[in-house]
Amino acid sequence: xxxxxxxxxxxxxxxxxxxxxxxxxxxxxxxxxxxxxxxxxxxxxxxxxxxxxxxxxxxxxxxxxxxxxxxxxxxxxxxxxxxxxxxxxxxxxxxxxxxxxxxxxxxxx
Amino acid sequence: xxxxxxxxxxxxxxxxxxxxxxxxxxxxxxxxxxxxxxxxxxxxxxxxxxxxxxxxxxxxxxxxxxxxxxxxxxxxxxxxxxxxxxxxxxxxxxxxxxxxxxxxxxxxxxxxxxxx
Numbered sequence: 504x505x506x507x508x509x510x511x512x513x514x515x516x517x518x519x520x521x522x523x524x525x526x527x528x529x530x531x532x533x534x535x536x537x538x539x540x541x542x543x544x545x546x547x548x549x550x551x552x553x554x555x556x557x558x559x560x561x562x563x564x565x566x567x568x569x570x571x572x573x574x575x576x577x578x579x580x581x582x583x584x585x586x587x588x589x590x591x592x593x594x595x596x597x598x599x600x601x602x603x604x605x606x607x608x609x610x611x612x
Numbered sequence: 613x614x615x616x617x618x619x620x621x622x623x624x625x626x627x628x629x630x631x632x633x634x635x636x637x638x639x640x641x642x643x644x645x646x647x648x649x650x651x652x653x654x655x656x657x658x659x660x661x662x663x664x665x666x667x668x669x670x671x672x673x674x675x676x677x678x679x680x681x682x683x684x685x686x687x688x689x690x691x692x693x694x695x696x697x698x699x700x701x702x703x704x705x706x707x708x709x710x711x712x713x714x715x716x717x718x719x720x721x722x723x724x725x726x727x728x
Contacts, residue, residue: 536716540655544721545703545719545720545721545722546655546703546719547719548716548717548718551716591654591655600657601657602647602654602655602656602657603654604654605654605655
Protein backbone atom coordinates (compact mmCIF):
# COMPACT_ATOMS: atom_id res chain seq x y z
CA UNK A 504 0.00 0.00 0.00
CA UNK A 505 0.91 3.61 -0.22
CA UNK A 506 3.45 4.82 2.29
CA UNK A 507 4.23 8.39 3.14
CA UNK A 508 7.40 8.98 5.11
CA UNK A 509 8.54 12.16 6.72
CA UNK A 510 11.97 13.23 7.85
CA UNK A 511 13.18 14.14 10.31
CA UNK A 512 11.03 12.51 12.99
CA UNK A 513 12.06 15.13 15.54
CA UNK A 514 13.67 18.53 15.28
CA UNK A 515 14.82 20.85 18.06
CA UNK A 516 15.69 24.37 17.02
CA UNK A 517 16.53 27.63 18.71
CA UNK A 518 13.97 30.35 18.22
CA UNK A 519 14.87 32.26 15.07
CA UNK A 520 16.41 29.30 13.28
CA UNK A 521 14.86 27.86 10.15
CA UNK A 522 13.15 24.46 10.01
CA UNK A 523 12.35 22.11 7.15
CA UNK A 524 10.42 18.86 7.05
CA UNK A 525 10.33 16.57 4.04
CA UNK A 526 7.59 14.24 2.92
CA UNK A 527 8.26 11.34 0.55
CA UNK A 528 5.77 8.99 -1.01
CA UNK A 529 6.29 5.58 -2.53
CA UNK A 530 3.77 6.45 -5.24
CA UNK A 531 2.81 9.50 -7.25
CA UNK A 532 0.40 11.72 -5.37
CA UNK A 533 -2.59 13.46 -6.88
CA UNK A 534 -2.26 16.15 -4.24
CA UNK A 535 -0.64 16.77 -0.90
CA UNK A 536 -1.95 18.47 2.21
CA UNK A 537 -0.09 19.74 5.24
CA UNK A 538 -1.48 19.77 8.77
CA UNK A 539 -0.23 21.06 12.08
CA UNK A 540 -1.07 19.36 15.36
CA UNK A 541 -0.27 21.21 18.55
CA UNK A 542 0.59 19.09 21.60
CA UNK A 543 -2.67 17.62 22.89
CA UNK A 544 -4.62 19.08 19.99
CA UNK A 545 -6.13 17.91 16.74
CA UNK A 546 -4.79 18.21 13.18
CA UNK A 547 -5.45 21.58 11.62
CA UNK A 548 -5.31 22.00 7.89
CA UNK A 549 -2.60 24.34 6.65
CA UNK A 550 -2.53 24.07 2.86
CA UNK A 551 -3.04 21.85 -0.16
CA UNK A 552 -0.74 21.53 -3.18
CA UNK A 553 -1.98 20.03 -6.42
CA UNK A 554 0.30 20.99 -9.29
CA UNK A 555 3.72 19.58 -10.07
CA UNK A 556 6.43 21.95 -8.80
CA UNK A 557 3.89 24.13 -7.01
CA UNK A 558 5.16 26.52 -4.33
CA UNK A 559 2.89 28.29 -1.88
CA UNK A 560 3.67 30.65 0.97
CA UNK A 561 1.86 31.48 4.17
CA UNK A 562 3.78 34.20 6.01
CA UNK A 563 6.91 32.40 7.30
CA UNK A 564 5.84 29.01 5.90
CA UNK A 565 6.81 27.86 2.41
CA UNK A 566 5.33 24.70 0.95
CA UNK A 567 6.65 22.95 -2.14
CA UNK A 568 5.39 20.03 -4.21
CA UNK A 569 8.01 18.09 -6.15
CA UNK A 570 8.13 17.97 -9.92
CA UNK A 571 7.43 14.23 -9.90
CA UNK A 572 4.63 14.71 -7.33
CA UNK A 573 6.21 12.14 -5.02
CA UNK A 574 7.66 14.49 -2.46
CA UNK A 575 6.95 17.74 -0.70
CA UNK A 576 8.56 20.05 1.81
CA UNK A 577 7.52 22.56 4.43
CA UNK A 578 10.01 25.25 5.37
CA UNK A 579 9.57 27.63 8.28
CA UNK A 580 11.73 30.74 8.31
CA UNK A 581 12.80 32.18 11.66
CA UNK A 582 10.87 29.81 13.92
CA UNK A 583 8.89 31.09 16.86
CA UNK A 584 7.67 29.27 19.96
CA UNK A 585 4.18 29.28 18.48
CA UNK A 586 5.46 26.97 15.73
CA UNK A 587 5.80 24.11 18.23
CA UNK A 588 3.85 21.02 17.23
CA UNK A 589 3.86 18.08 14.89
CA UNK A 590 3.64 18.73 11.18
CA UNK A 591 2.00 16.04 9.07
CA UNK A 592 1.86 15.78 5.34
CA UNK A 593 -1.01 13.85 3.84
CA UNK A 594 -1.21 12.70 0.30
CA UNK A 595 -2.84 10.45 -2.18
CA UNK A 596 -6.06 10.52 -4.08
CA UNK A 597 -9.73 10.11 -3.39
CA UNK A 598 -10.85 10.44 0.20
CA UNK A 599 -8.41 8.02 1.80
CA UNK A 600 -5.36 10.23 1.89
CA UNK A 601 -2.49 8.75 3.82
CA UNK A 602 -0.93 10.72 6.65
CA UNK A 603 2.81 10.92 6.85
CA UNK A 604 4.66 9.86 9.96
CA UNK A 605 4.98 13.46 11.12
CA UNK A 606 7.82 15.71 12.22
CA UNK A 607 7.72 16.94 15.79
CA UNK A 608 9.13 20.43 16.10
CA UNK A 609 10.35 21.87 19.39
CA UNK A 610 11.47 25.47 19.57
CA UNK A 611 13.68 26.60 22.43
CA UNK A 612 14.21 30.19 23.54
CA UNK B 613 -16.73 29.66 12.70
CA UNK B 614 -18.45 26.27 12.41
CA UNK B 615 -16.58 23.37 13.95
CA UNK B 616 -16.74 19.62 14.38
CA UNK B 617 -17.63 18.55 17.90
CA UNK B 618 -17.04 15.20 19.58
CA UNK B 619 -18.32 13.60 22.74
CA UNK B 620 -17.17 12.44 25.16
CA UNK B 621 -13.74 14.01 25.38
CA UNK B 622 -12.48 10.99 27.33
CA UNK B 623 -13.98 7.51 27.53
CA UNK B 624 -12.70 4.80 29.85
CA UNK B 625 -13.98 1.28 29.33
CA UNK B 626 -13.24 -2.29 30.27
CA UNK B 627 -11.84 -4.68 27.71
CA UNK B 628 -14.62 -6.47 25.85
CA UNK B 629 -17.16 -3.71 26.36
CA UNK B 630 -18.84 -1.81 23.56
CA UNK B 631 -18.25 1.91 23.12
CA UNK B 632 -19.91 4.50 20.94
CA UNK B 633 -18.03 7.65 20.06
CA UNK B 634 -20.12 10.54 18.87
CA UNK B 635 -19.43 13.34 16.44
CA UNK B 636 -21.41 16.25 15.09
CA UNK B 637 -19.90 17.25 11.73
CA UNK B 638 -20.16 20.73 10.27
CA UNK B 639 -23.76 21.09 9.18
CA UNK B 640 -23.42 21.55 5.42
CA UNK B 641 -20.64 19.00 4.98
CA UNK B 642 -21.32 15.84 3.03
CA UNK B 643 -18.32 13.61 3.82
CA UNK B 644 -17.46 12.26 7.23
CA UNK B 645 -14.41 10.45 8.49
CA UNK B 646 -12.97 8.71 11.51
CA UNK B 647 -9.27 8.59 12.28
CA UNK B 648 -7.25 7.04 15.07
CA UNK B 649 -4.05 8.25 16.66
CA UNK B 650 -2.25 6.01 19.11
CA UNK B 651 -0.26 8.07 21.60
CA UNK B 652 2.90 9.43 20.00
CA UNK B 653 2.14 7.99 16.59
CA UNK B 654 0.74 9.30 13.34
CA UNK B 655 -2.89 9.82 12.49
CA UNK B 656 -4.40 6.73 10.81
CA UNK B 657 -7.41 6.70 8.52
CA UNK B 658 -10.23 4.38 9.58
CA UNK B 659 -13.24 5.07 7.40
CA UNK B 660 -15.01 7.60 5.23
CA UNK B 661 -18.77 7.93 4.90
CA UNK B 662 -20.91 9.57 2.26
CA UNK B 663 -24.56 9.42 1.34
CA UNK B 664 -25.32 7.12 4.27
CA UNK B 665 -22.80 4.48 3.40
CA UNK B 666 -19.14 3.69 3.83
CA UNK B 667 -17.19 4.96 0.83
CA UNK B 668 -13.79 3.71 1.88
CA UNK B 669 -12.19 1.95 4.83
CA UNK B 670 -8.73 0.94 5.93
CA UNK B 671 -7.37 -2.41 7.06
CA UNK B 672 -7.77 -1.22 10.67
CA UNK B 673 -11.54 -0.92 10.25
CA UNK B 674 -12.42 -4.57 10.80
CA UNK B 675 -15.69 -6.22 11.81
CA UNK B 676 -15.55 -4.87 15.34
CA UNK B 677 -16.00 -1.32 14.01
CA UNK B 678 -19.12 0.20 12.56
CA UNK B 679 -20.28 3.69 11.71
CA UNK B 680 -23.70 5.20 11.56
CA UNK B 681 -25.42 8.46 10.88
CA UNK B 682 -28.53 7.91 13.01
CA UNK B 683 -30.03 11.32 12.33
CA UNK B 684 -29.28 14.45 10.38
CA UNK B 685 -26.55 15.69 12.65
CA UNK B 686 -24.72 12.89 14.45
CA UNK B 687 -22.06 10.54 13.11
CA UNK B 688 -21.03 7.68 15.37
CA UNK B 689 -18.24 5.14 15.59
CA UNK B 690 -19.05 1.94 17.46
CA UNK B 691 -16.44 -0.49 18.69
CA UNK B 692 -18.21 -3.72 19.60
CA UNK B 693 -15.75 -5.50 21.83
CA UNK B 694 -12.90 -3.24 22.81
CA UNK B 695 -9.34 -4.49 23.08
CA UNK B 696 -6.41 -2.96 24.91
CA UNK B 697 -4.88 -1.94 21.59
CA UNK B 698 -7.95 0.14 20.77
CA UNK B 699 -6.75 2.72 23.29
CA UNK B 700 -6.09 5.84 21.25
CA UNK B 701 -7.38 9.26 20.36
CA UNK B 702 -10.20 9.03 17.87
CA UNK B 703 -10.74 12.02 15.61
CA UNK B 704 -13.84 12.72 13.58
CA UNK B 705 -13.54 14.94 10.52
CA UNK B 706 -15.85 16.29 7.89
CA UNK B 707 -15.51 17.94 4.53
CA UNK B 708 -17.72 19.53 1.95
CA UNK B 709 -16.43 17.26 -0.80
CA UNK B 710 -13.77 14.66 -1.53
CA UNK B 711 -10.41 15.17 0.16
CA UNK B 712 -8.83 14.48 -3.19
CA UNK B 713 -10.28 17.73 -4.43
CA UNK B 714 -9.57 21.15 -3.02
CA UNK B 715 -11.81 20.56 -0.03
CA UNK B 716 -10.39 20.80 3.44
CA UNK B 717 -11.07 18.23 6.12
CA UNK B 718 -11.97 19.79 9.45
CA UNK B 719 -11.08 17.75 12.49
CA UNK B 720 -12.90 17.57 15.79
CA UNK B 721 -11.07 17.82 19.11
CA UNK B 722 -11.00 14.04 19.50
CA UNK B 723 -12.17 11.46 22.01
CA UNK B 724 -9.49 9.78 24.07
CA UNK B 725 -10.44 6.13 24.51
CA UNK B 726 -8.76 4.21 27.29
CA UNK B 727 -9.37 0.46 27.43
CA UNK B 728 -8.47 -1.18 30.74
